[in-house]
Amino acid sequence: MLIERRTPCRGEDALPDDLPPLLRRVYLNRGIGSGKELDLALGNLQDAEALGGLEQAVTLLQQALEEGRRILIVGDFDADGATSSALAIRALRAMGARDIHYLVPNRFDFGYGLTPPLVELADTIHPWLIITVDNGISSIDGVAEARERGMHVLVTDHHLPPEELPAADAIVNPNLQDDEFPSKALAGVGVIFYVMVALRSCLRSLGWFESKGIAEPNMADYLDLVALGTVADLVPLDRNNRILVQNGLQRIRAGRCCAGIMALIDVSRRDLATVTSTDLGFFVGPRLNAAGRLEDMSVGIECLLTDDPQEARDLAQQLDSLNRQRRDIENAMKEQALAALESLHLASEAVPAGICLFDDDWHQGVVGIVASRVKEQYHRPVIVFAAESREMLKGSARSIQGVHIRDLLDAIATRHPGLISKFGGHAMAAGLSLPRSNLEKFRELFDRFVRKQVDEQQLRGHLLSDGLLSKEELTLDHARMLRDAGPWGQGFPEPLFDDRFLVLDQRIVGDHHLKLKLAPEQYPELRLEAIAFNQADAHIVKTGQLIQAAYRLDINTYMGRESLQLIIQAIIE
Numbered sequence: 001m002l003i004e005r006r007t008p009c010r011g012e013d014a015l016p017d018d019l020p021p022l023l024r025r026v027y028l029n030r031g032i033g034s035g036k037e038l039d040l041a042l043g044n045l046q047d048a049e050a051l052g053g054l055e056q057a058v059t060l061l062q063q064a065l066e067e068g069r070r071i072l073i074v075g076d077f078d079a080d081g082a083t084s085s086a087l088a089i090r091a092l093r094a095m096g097a098r099d100i101h102y103l104v105p106n107r108f109d110f111g112y113g114l115t116p117p118l119v120e121l122a123d124t125i126h127p128w129l130i131i132t133v134d135n136g137i138s139s140i141d142g143v144a145e146a147r148e149r150g151m152h153v154l155v156t157d158h159h160l161p162p163e164e165l166p167a168a169d170a171i172v173n174p175n176l177q178d179d180e181f182p183s184k185a186l187a188g189v190g191v192i193f194y195v196m197v198a199l200r201s202c203l204r205s206l207g208w209f210e211s212k213g214i215a216e217p218n219m220a221d222y223l224d225l226v227a228l229g230t231v232a233d234l235v236p237l238d239r240n241n242r243i244l245v246q247n248g249l250q251r252i253r254a255g256r257c258c259a260g261i262m263a264l265i266d267v268s269r270r271d272l273a274t275v276t277s278t279d280l281g282f283f284v285g286p287r288l289n290a291a292g293r294l295e296d297m298s299v300g301i302e303c304l305l306t307d308d309p310q311e312a313r314d315l316a317q318q319l320d321s322l323n324r325q326r327r328d329i330e331n332a333m334k335e336q337a338l339a340a341l342e343s344l345h346l347a348s349e350a351v352p353a354g355i356c357l358f359d360d361d362w363h364q365g366v367v368g369i370v371a372s373r374v375k376e377q378y379h380r381p382v383i384v385f386a387a388e389s390r391e392m393l394k395g396s397a398r399s400i401q402g403v404h405i406r407d408l409l410d411a412i413a414t415r416h417p418g419l420i421s422k423f424g425g426h427a428m429a430a431g432l433s434l435p436r437s438n439l440e441k442f443r444e445l446f447d448r449f450v451r452k453q454v455d456e457q458q459l460r461g462h463l464l465s466d467g468l469l470s471k472e473e474l475t476l477d478h479a480r481m482l483r484d485a486g487p488w489g490q491g492f493p494e495p496l497f498d499d500r501f502l503v504l505d506q507r508i509v510g511d512h513h514l515k516l517k518l519a520p521e522q523y524p525e526l527r528l529e530a531i532a533f534n535q536a537d538a539h540i541v542k543t544g545q546l547i548q549a550a551y552r553l554d555i556n557t558y559m560g561r562e563s564l565q566l567i568i569q570a571i572i573e
Contacts, residue, residue, distance in 0.1 A: 001379075001570050002462040003418060003498045003550050009033050022473055023485055025494045028107050029466055037239055040246040042220065042448060052179040054198045056170035057154050061199050064097055064129045065208075072127035073102040075112055075301070076134040076188065077292030079285045083229030084133035086258075086304035087222050093198040094217035095203060101125055104297040112431065114142035116154075121477045123149050132156060134188025134233075138172055138424050140166045150413050156191045158235070160406060183240035185491070189229030190244060216390075218479060223248035224257035225304065227487075232285030234429075236491030245277055245487040254498075260303035263316035264288065270336060272555070277487035278494060290322035293365030294329075332361075334373050337384065341374070351378055353459060354450030356443040358385035358393060367430070368396035369465075370531065379461030381450050383432070385439070392421065395437060397430040400461075405430045412445050419445070463550045463570055465498040471523045476564045479553040498550045501528075503543055508536045519565070521546065529556065532568035543545040548572040 009027035015024055015264055016035045032038065048054060064071055071092065075085035085102050085434055092100050103125070105118050113135045119142050122130060129152045132139065136155035143153050143166035152169040160175055172195055173183040185570035186194070197219050203209060209216040227248025230241055237245065252265070253273055261284070265272050266285035291300040299322075303315035327391065337357050355374060362370075367384040374383040377399045385395040406425040411430055415418045423432035434442055469478075488494035505517040514532040519525075530551065541547065549571050556565035 001572060002464050003548070003570070003572065004462050005467050006030075006464050007163075009387055014349035016334065016479055017324060018523075020481065021189055022469075022478060023481065026466055026482070026485070040239075040243045042243065042247050045241045045243050046181065046183050046196050048194045050179075051172060051174060051181040051194055051198075052176055053170050053172040054195065057156070057172050057195050058169055058198050058202045060129060060152060060154050061092075061195075062202060062206075065092075065203070067098065067128075069128035070099040070101070070126060071097060071129050071131060072122055072125055074118070074122065074130055074132045075102065075104050076112070076132070077104055077106070077295070077297040078190045079288040079292075079300070080233035082288055082292070082297050082300040082304060083225040083232075084187075084192045085301050086260075087189055087225045087229075088131060088133055088192050088196065090225075090258075091106070091200075091217060091219070091222060094214075095196075095200065095207070096212050096214055096264065099139055101127070102301060104301065105290070106296055113148065114139035115143040116141050118142065119145040119149065119151075122146070122151075127151055129154060131192075133192045134158070135203055136166065136168070137161045137171070138376060138422075140164060141399075142166075143168050153188070156188070156195055158186050158188050158322075158425060160193050162424070172259055183238055184238040185238045185241055187226075187230040187233040187235045187241075190235075190241065191227050193219070193226050193244070196222070209494070214544070220247065220251070221256075224252050225260050228261060228280050228284060228288070229279040231489050232288065232486070233473040234281075234490045237277075237487065237489040238491065242487055242492065245489070249275065249277065249280075249487060258304055259307055259312035260305070260308045260316065262321065263303065263309070263312040266313070267316045269318040274483075276483060278399065279488050283539060286326075287316070287319045287323045290326045291319055293369075294322050294328055294363075305451060326366060326369075329363050330369050331382075332374070333362050333370045335373050336362075337370055338377065341378065341501070351380070351448040352443075352450075353380055353454060354446040354448075355380060355382045356395075356446055358384070358395075360387055362386040364394055365389065367394070368431075371396050371398040375400065380454075380459050381408075381446075383446065387436075388433060389429060391436055393436050395432050395434070397425065397432065399428050399430075400454075400458065402458050403450060408446075408449055409455070410443070412449055412550045416441075416445065463496060463498075464493070465550055466495050468499055469497050471520075471526065474520070474523070474526065474528065474553075474564070475556065476562060479555050482553055483555065494552055496550055496552055500546060500548050501530075503541055503545045505540050512536050513567060514541065514568070516541070516568070518549075529563065530568050532571060535568065535571065 006029040009031040014034040070406040073085050073088050075081035131154045155168040155171045157173045170290045175421040217349045227245045239463040264284045270279045277497045288300045291297045306312050367386050371384040381399045383397040385393040387395040397405045404427040409423045421433040427518050500521040502520040507515050509515045510535045514536045518528045550569040551566040554567045556563050
């Protein structure tokens with residue numbers, strides 16, 4: 001592991017003069033050079049007019065409302081899909097929809113997206129309109145089946161489109177080739193939010209709310225869902241997404257969020273008043289995701305739909321229990337995967353540049369998480385497969401900077417037709433299916449194609465650091481300042497620093513965590529508490545040892561008292 005210092009953005013520094021020096025450095029290191037970019041007021045959101053397909057989408061929705069038609073929401077089985085489904089249902093109900101239902105495919109029975117078997121199930125509900133949220137852009141056969149059965153289809157999605165688009169009545173996706181919407185990083189929940197905003201504007205112009213005697217909804221009321229889904233889906237936090245997340249967080253902290261999010265924060269043992277994007281990503285999101293990974297995402301959607309605090313609490317506890325099960329399964333799979341790689345390393349002196357792992361006993365629902373964990377440890381693209389059936393395998397891929405994993409899969413599929421049955425995804429994450437009999441050939445090709453794109457330096461792994469902190473900056477006040485200076489997340493990472501420390505004390509807590517007391521080499525009089533989560537097995541750190549560490553400033557709250565704590569991201573012994 002290498003630690004590399006960030007270089008500030010080139011160009012004029014037009015940040016406010018009164019900005020603290022540490023914040024100025026952090027922002028410049030992330031390419032933020034003007035105060036305008038720091039203004040995250042809701043009024044600075046990108047205008048919806050540039051988002052293609054909105055006019056057709058609104059026309060469909062308007063007709064459905066005016067005629068009292070039955071609407072069916074079809075979401076994905078992850079946190080983005082759950083928040084998208086809940087937002088669509090809540091917003092449409094607020095605008096007068098009375099006959100609205102939802103359906104989320106069980107990943108084990110139907111797979112991803114609007115598939116023909118799922119359409120057959122949907123037909124038993126007899127919807128006039130199907131709205132896909134966070135999926136649908138690759139559902140060519142499913143959309144065709146729905147249209148053949150007489151249903152209208154509105155696709156709302158954010159995933160990269162295939163060459164052929166589904167023949168839906170309307171498609172809203174900022175990543176369509178000719179779409180002019182400037183923010184391509186919207187999550188699925190962001191896309192449906194924009195659709196609902198446009199629908200509300202249309203209905204307002206028609207005098208709909210007055211004629212029906214219903215209150216016009218405040219679309220800001222749904223930003224709690226947008227914030228959670230956006231952060232949990234790991235889309236880049238460009239300025240537009242930071243505006244959505246920041247305003248959603250403000251509503252959550254003020255207690256102006258749905259009962260389900262409040263309950264999920266509570267069972268995650270986070271403080272509602274100070275909840276951060278990191279809390280949403282690492283604590284709340286995984287509990288919501290656990291339902292889709294292990295069972296049925298309906299539990300998660302119902303948690304986000306209920307207005308009853310006790311029901312929300314009960315559902316959140318179910319999700320918490322599922323998350324504990326998910327962690328147990330994940331840990332067992334990760335241990336098996338790492339053991340397999342370790343034996344490979346001993347045998348061949350080299351780990352593949354592109355890693356493919358498979359075991360018949362592995363769980364489909366957690367292959368993505370395991371792929372992420374293995375990638376973090378070996379710093380290279382990883383695909384983890386589980387059995388979908390006797391004949392087929394389903395894999396989840398995670399990548400590193402410099403390897404666009406969806407494009408790489410596309411290149412393999414193009415040059416070796418029939419090897420991969422289907423695939424889709426983004427630069428850093430993708431999914432695929434292939435016949436079991438093709439695994440060995442695919443494994444060889446995957447390694448070969450990755451080697452063409454990376455060098456050994458890229459495979460070593462590196463962290464980008466914001467540099468050293470002075471003695472005056474190693475304080476609780478600066479930790480609070482950095483916490484409040486976000487929201488931090490994908491593409492806009494939380495500040496990370498590095499330094500050399502003397503280990504004054506060390507012990508293992510909670511089986512896998514390394515608790516440390518450190519003194520900075522250049523400030524030996526300081527005593528700093530630190531914790532390295534899930535690193536007890538990776539490092540044998542001794543008292544009196546000098547280490548280099550990459551760390552974040554954090555606030556530890558215990559019995560109502562706050563203290564400074566370093567979160568150790570990596571240790572270089």
